[in-house]
Amino acid sequence: MAFIEVTDISRRFVMGDTVVKALDGVDLQVERGEFLCLMGPSGSGKSTLLNLLGGLDTPTSGLIRVGGDNIAELDENGLADYRRKRVGFIFQSFNLLPTMTALQNVEYPMIFAGLPPAERQQRAAQLLTAVGLGDRLDHKPTELSGGQQQRVAVARSLVNQPDILLGDEPTGNLDTKTGEEILTMLTSLNQGGQTIILVTHDPRVTKHASRTVHMLDGHIVGEE
Amino acid sequence: MRFTDLMQLVISNLRRMVGRVVFTALGVVIGTGAIVILISLGAGLQSSLTSSLESFGAINQITVFSGGGGPQGGSDQALDARAIREFQSIPGVEAVTPRVSIGGTYQLNRLQGGATTYGIAPLAADDLGLAVERGTNRLSRGTIVVGPKVAEQFFDPRRPQTEIEPPDLFGQTLLLQLSRFDPETGAQEDRTVRLRVGGVLEETGGETDFNVYMALDDVEELTAWQQNGVSPRWEQEGYPTLIVITQLDPAIVQSVEGQIADQGYFAFSIGSSLQGLNTFFLIVQAALGGIGAIALLVAAIGIGNTMVMSVMERTREIGLMKAVGAHNRDVLTVFVVEAGIIGVLGGIVGVIAGWLLSLIINVVALAYISAQTAAQGGADPGIDRIAYTPLWLVFFAIGFAFLIGLIAGIFPALRAVQLDPVRALKYE
Numbered sequence: 001m002a003f004i005e006v007t008d009i010s011r012r013f014v015m016g017d018t019v020v021k022a023l024d025g026v027d028l029q030v031e032r033g034e035f036l037c038l039m040g041p042s043g044s045g046k047s048t049l050l051n052l053l054g055g056l057d058t059p060t061s062g063l064i065r066v067g068g069d070n071i072a073e074l075d076e077n078g079l080a081d082y083r084r085k086r087v088g089f090i091f092q093s094f095n096l097l098p099t100m101t102a103l104q105n106v107e108y109p110m111i112f113a114g115l116p117p118a119e120r121q122q123r124a125a126q127l128l129t130a131v132g133l134g135d136r137l138d139h140k141p142t143e144l145s146g147g148q149q150q151r152v153a154v155a156r157s158l159v160n161q162p163d164i165l166l167g168d169e170p171t172g173n174l175d176t177k178t179g180e181e182i183l184t185m186l187t188s189l190n191q192g193g194q195t196i197i198l199v200t201h202d203p204r205v206t207k208h209a210s211r212t213v214h215m216l217d218g219h220i221v222g223e224e
Numbered sequence: 225m226r227f228t229d230l231m232q233l234v235i236s237n238l239r240r241m242v243g244r245v246v247f248t249a250l251g252v253v254i255g256t257g258a259i260v261i262l263i264s265l266g267a268g269l270q271s272s273l274t275s276s277l278e279s280f281g282a283i284n285q286i287t288v289f290s291g292g293g294g295p296q297g298g299s300d301q302a303l304d305a306r307a308i309r310e311f312q313s314i315p316g317v318e319a320v321t322p323r324v325s326i327g328g329t330y331q332l333n334r335l336q337g338g339a340t341t342y343g344i345a346p347l348a349a350d351d352l353g354l355a356v357e358r359g360t361n362r363l364s365r366g367t368i369v370v371g372p373k374v375a376e377q378f379f380d381p382r383r384p385q386t387e388i389e390p391p392d393l394f395g396q397t398l399l400l401q402l403s404r405f406d407p408e409t410g411a412q413e414d415r416t417v418r419l420r421v422g423g424v425l426e427e428t429g430g431e432t433d434f435n436v437y438m439a440l441d442d443v444e445e446l447t448a449w450q451q452n453g454v455s456p457r458w459e460q461e462g463y464p465t466l467i468v469i470t471q472l473d474p475a476i477v478q479s480v481e482g483q484i485a486d487q488g489y490f491a492f493s494i495g496s497s498l499q500g501l502n503t504f505f506l507i508v509q510a511a512l513g514g515i516g517a518i519a520l521l522v523a524a525i526g527i528g529n530t531m532v533m534s535v536m537e538r539t540r541e542i543g544l545m546k547a548v549g550a551h552n553r554d555v556l557t558v559f560v561v562e563a564g565i566i567g568v569l570g571g572i573v574g575v576i577a578g579w580l581l582s583l584i585i586n587v588v589a590l591a592y593i594s595a596q597t598a599a600q601g602g603a604d605p606g607i608d609r610i611a612y613t614p615l616w617l618v619f620f621a622i623g624f625a626f627l628i629g630l631i632a633g634i635f636p637a638l639r640a641v642q643l644d645p646v647r648a649l650k651y652e
Contacts, residue, residue: 081549084550089547100236109548112550113549
């Protein structure tokens with residue numbers, strides 16, 4: 001059995017009178033240590049699948065097993081715990097808190113985990129140093145470039161040592177060169193054993209992935 | 225989530241919107257200030273009235289009158305020796321003494337003075353709270369104890385308009401002028417009794433300052449003379465007034481007074497009047513506080529509005545909170561506490577503002593009142609404050625403002641909790 005087992009999941013949204021099938025009977029297996037890309041045009045259901053894997057959303061039907069646990073049947077608190085302990089997110093628009101420094105932004109998830117301040121700061125500084133921002137700890141997001149901001153976000157996604165790192169178009173807001181730097185960083189994380197799943201429609205991203213799944217209209221249409 | 229982290233998060237969130245927080249808290253300032261000032265006015269009025277009532281006499285003394293309109297009436301209800309024993313057996317009663325007044329004016333050399341003279345049991349002065357400034361309060365035959373203001377009542381009858389230096393009465397012999405009328409001829413007969421001042425009472429600010437106290441036996445004898453030799457036989461037929469002294473507890477005063485009244489006597493005490501007055505003022509203060517609470521309610525709506533706006537503006541942040549694993553409880557707590565802190569800040573400033581304003585009212589109003597009474601030639605009204613802020617009010621007002629803030633924050637916080645994280649993270 002694979003580390004992540006997605007079995008026949010569907011996700012429907014009701015928009016007024018019409019029902020939109022964002023996902024329609026999708027099956028997917030992901031092994032530990034994979035670097036998976038979900039490719040497809042907008043509306044293909046790739047982001048919906050990512051959100052389901054991240055516990056931000058629940059499927060209308062189907063099973064999602066992560067390490068044997070079916071997260072499709074978790075309640076809100078269970079999902080919050082799942083997100084905190086097992087998943088790290090990076091977003092297209094970074095989603096850093098503008099009033100906080102780089103260090104505080106990385107500390108932020110650990111606040112909700114209830115870790116003591118000294119431990120939080122030490123770990124946040126360690127991770128920021130690892131992503132090459134050791135000299136930018138006290139900078140606010142507005143004082144950092146886009147690439148630096150996304151590196152802060154990567155550091156933040158790693159603080160709780162997640163099983164899976166999920167990224168929704170993490171290079172979408174970056175120029176090619178900076179995007180390439182971020183992908184290189186993610187690749188080296190993957191080489192260190194980190195399971196990574198990215199959503200993208202940029203073919204250049206897929207070069208870094210160990211596997212790419214193509215999606216269209218709520219179905220998986222191919223793999224390479 | 226740790227408490228210190230929660231507070232740090234809340235404070236940094238509030239600092240981000242400091243302008244809005246100030247305006248929102250201003251509503252709370254007004255509401256809390258209104259509560260503080262209105263209740264202070266009520267409490268000030270209460271304390272002025274209470275202290276002026278208390279100056280009428282000790283609060284643990286019950287005055288019992290004979291011939292009161294009790295249900296039984298009649299000779300059974302005489303305040304005689306038996307009644308004294310009965311009253312003494314009521315739990316909570318410390319002492320019972322008769323009190324009988326006798327008319328007459330006093331003379332010291334060429335000066336004349338008036339005072340109410342009371343006959344009391346010779347050893348009852350301590351029970352009645354009559355402490356002496358000079359001499360003794362023990363009454364022996366032929367001696368009297370005078371209140372400190374009695375001397376001021378003396379005047380020169382040949383020049384009644386002229387103010388004189390009050391004589392020092394202590395140790396002096398005063399002449400008490402009594403008169404009686406022959407029942408058949410109507411002819412007036414005068415008598416002069418020599419009385420030595422054995423003690424001067426401490427000033428209490430109450431009616432005792434103006435009284436003269438004499439041994440009961442002296443008063444009985446003089447009354448018999450006034451009644452043309454007929455003894456009043458108070459012990460057998462009843463004293464006109466008994467004073468029942470109880471333990472110093474308003475509840476006991478009230479219970480003893482009730483038991484005496486139940487036996488058909490007419491009883492009165494400052495203590496139980498105060499009790500009634502306190503109840504009245506409790507209602508007044510609640511009503512005044514209610515008016516202030518309306519202002520605070522409006523402020524609560526302001527807090528709710530600010531928080532709703534804040535939740536909208538921080539939608540992405542809420543999405544992020546959820547994405548990094550914050551429980552709904554954490555999200556709720558952050559927003560509710562933010563609202564509560566706005567309430568507390570407004571409450572603290574409001575209490576300070578209300579308290580300062582009540583100080584100003586005291587200065588201005590008291591100056592006005594004393595100017596008015598002076599212009600009308602009246603005496604000092606003896607009011608020392610118009611508004612009085614009790615300590616409990618300070619804590620109550622701040623606590624109430626906090627609570628109002630928390631409650632106002634619940635609805636916006638629930639909206640934050642209910643946000644869908646996927647949409648919240650993409651919110652523009």
